[in-house]
Amino acid sequence: MRIKGKNGSDKRPSGLRWQGVTDEDVLSSALDFRLGQQENFVVQPYREKDDNSGSIWWSALVDLRQTSIAGFLESLDGDLRAEIHIPSDYTREDIKRTFDDQLIVVFATTNLLAALNQSGDRWGVAAVTLGTIIKPEFINQDAKGTNKALPIIKVPNGTVITAVIDDGIAFANDVFRDGLTSTRVYYATLLPTMPGTAPGLASVGMELDKAQIDALLAANTSSMLLDEDRFYQQAGLIDYADSTFSPTSLRRSHGTHIMGLAAGYPMDAAPNDRPILCAILPTRVTEDVSGGSILPSLALALLRLTRQAARFRCKDGSRPPAVFNFSYGNFGGPHDGTSDIARIIEDYFGPDCDTNQELRLVLPSGNGNLSRTHATLEFESGGSRPPIVLDFVAMPDDRTVSEVELWMPYSASDPLPNFVTVRATTPDGLQSGPVDIAAGSHQSLFNDDGIEVARLSFDFAPLPTGRGVITLSLNPTASLTPAPLAPSGTWQIEVTPDAITADQAVQVWIERDDTLPGFRTGGRQSYFNNGDYQRFNRFGAPLAVDPPGTDSPIRRAGTLSGFACGPSPLVVGALVQNDGKMSNYSSPGPTTPARDEPVAYRSGPDASARGDDSLVLDGVISAGSRSGSMVRQNGTSVAAPRVARFTANEMAGGAAGDRAWLQVQAALQDTDFPQPKPAQSRTGGGRMNISVNEISPGA
């Protein structure tokens, strides 16, 4: 509703105004917005003392082309060199090696990242992906990469390593031990922990090997009982005094539950051929309103864990296979298997990898099926082609940014055809000018003080994606301190067809932005609220599949996690064990075909497994944070590690453990459930019936 001014003119109480801008210089307008936005929200502790605003430090991924890390660093000016740190996980060899393209983890200042975004091609930078803000003292700037070989770990034949990447892994829990003071965890990296300061120590986080963990166990055991609270404090995972929070202080922690399913065994029946590696991810950066991407941390975790996995040798001299589990997901990204995360995953698990060691990765299909965060926009070929309008609800009290991505179809033409034109309208009815498929095209929303609070902008995602994307980025809608806020309420995104054809579609995703249980209030998930989306069936139950022939652009199909779209990982959906139906939240495919690929890499998950015991018993039981406790947790997160466990056990017997193998196994096991099989886009090859109470293979 609009309020009339004294002279009868439209008067908008918000004082907001849109302004069209064309700035062709930046690699990514959306990134430019996020970097700039932080200045208004980030408080002092995250900046270096006595320094200007340029010294917020970030983790980030830099997409380098036709260079080496050394070459890239040398090309930076002297001043800029001091504003970037390459983690010591890259060996001297890694740093010298020249490549065609590679995603590199860096820690760098806003200033440096803005410079890369402004004129990256000068340094061979094709794209920059932001991770999270990091306090400068959490980066060990003195850390140096070496070429030192890690000692070999000898294990029995038939060994399969389980590697878990997650937050809040209570790795001292007795289900991960084979004795009172002996762990099965051969390596743990604690990324949220403040690093040491010696050159030989990690750039970020801490690293513990089995001997160090065992020593900690011994130091904290008395009268046969492990003081677990003290163990995690001494390990550096929990520090109440500097607010280093870990979900392992809580009764239920995601990572503990997941690792329990993937690799937990009773302590007195622990196998000697199921060693564990784990990486504990940072759980939150409270001051980071950008929401923070986990990607740089994941890339580091994979680097560290694969390097550790390579240390193992069976008696026969071979390297044991390793099954990785990463029970994380997001909503956004191109969903065609070319995202940063998909590329990183392919670097380690793809067909071109080191064949000395079989590595597999299990991912959840995602829980976004009913989240109303995805739309597919299709237009008739001729006649009047009305625009499609998406009602986008930006939540009040959302302390982090919200982002909607509209992914254009792939096209080989240069310049790209103007598929569609997009306009955004604020909740009080203020419509932006058009944003086209043209480099630098963007519309900024300014508040009374002339500060930008939202941006609608076009960017080109470089190869291998090679697609245009229009992003609507909103500032937080709430802040405890005075800050330039975006208005909450129903926004409209109007998409007008232009050169788009009837067999093409614009695929839209809202990026994930919610607060997980046990965490401080931060993000709140925005969603599409178009009236033609049917939420419930005629009995009032949530409708888990799109009604056939629906007119609504809002879709369940295609909500598959943005992490799980690449060609190699094993992707797992969730089912309800007692009736064999898919869990309502379990995200289906399909994904979009990648550039030059005739078909998409996947039409859905590869298999599904128990995510809930029954309709009334949500979730499944697994390890709680403290030894001897069991807790319930649901989601595709808990289905994935069940498959990881099964895969590890089968690979010990020589199974391939790849996608094709998993789909066959799933089809075989599907017969354990009531027929018919759910749609392939939801369940993949079939429903798996996996017990986690098997007899310990090597006990």
Added chain:
Amino acid sequence: MTNGGGPEAGLAGLAGLAGLAGLAGLGPSAGLAGLAGLAGLAGAQSPLDTESLITTRDGIVGAPLNLDPNIVQGCCEDPANLKRLSPDVRANVFMFELGTRVTYSASCGETATAYLWRVDSKPNQPPKVQARPLVEMTAPTIQQFKDQMAYLSGYADLRQDRGAEILAQLASPVPFLASISFIDPARTPFTIELLNAALRFASYNHMRIKYTIAAKRPIEFSPQVQPMIQTPTHGSLPSGHATEAFIAARMLWKLLRASGTPQYQQDGVWGEMFMRLASRIAINRTVAGVHFPMDSVAGAFLGLTLADFIHEHCDPATQDSTSGKFDGTRFDAADDFDWHQLYGAQDDLQPKKSGPSGNPWATTTQKQSKNEVHSAPLAWLWGKAVAEWQDMPCE
């Protein structure tokens, strides 16, 4: 009428009582009278009960007799009398026994110091006016408290997880101890009495020390603590909950050890669990936002030391008496509370020194008891309580 008068107010007296009878439901019924003592309501009796007793007596009392009962005098200072006393009466005796064995002084230097002294006397003799140190407790500096505020913020993250137990632990730690060892009013009434005596004695002492030290509560240091429970009006250090949880935990462990029952002898695991519980209760007060970790350190130290003091009065076989000093100014405010530094459950021993070697923040001294401190009523209670943990001999 020829009598010229009638009973105009004849029932008025009773009517008064009858009117009160409506309140009877609020009073403890006769069946619960035994518990009334525990509730501090000894003597409360319903008007209906009383009226019944009056009318019954009126009905049957008969004419006064000239009676010469063959009655003898009660036994002086005899523990055998205790079993005929109600628990609330005994509680006063036990409190007196313990309360009169300590005295107190304080000094206000750079930070406050509280001195708890022991006043020992030989049985059946007037007390010698000679006080010996029992606990000396020096408060940390205000800067140390400020530094510890960082913990309040970090621990607040656990409130959602621990809300229920924090509320349940507002009162006595005994129900939580009862989930580790088999305590039940029907099974172990004397153990409960002993623990309650210890808890009263703990509060008697820590309240006095808190008064001296007058440590401010976290809520006064920052408006962002926002405790999840009401902050008590008494001082922050030492933590009363820590004192009480640790005194009860150690007393109970001493009982189990003294019982000689095999499963309590084989290792320290029962004691370890009692201590883990006590520690959890103490830390939960920091989670709630009403205590600093240092408060728990001081409280645990006080509770553990006082448990030994009580034990000495209870058990004629005790050989040692323990005294201790806590110097809060030496405590590194960057450190969290860690009970392991104050006690080893396996051997039921407090270490001689806690904290960095050369600069310990807590010390204890053990001296041979001169066996002057025996308390017959407490020894009686101790014996009854120990027996509750012994296996019944098979027929």
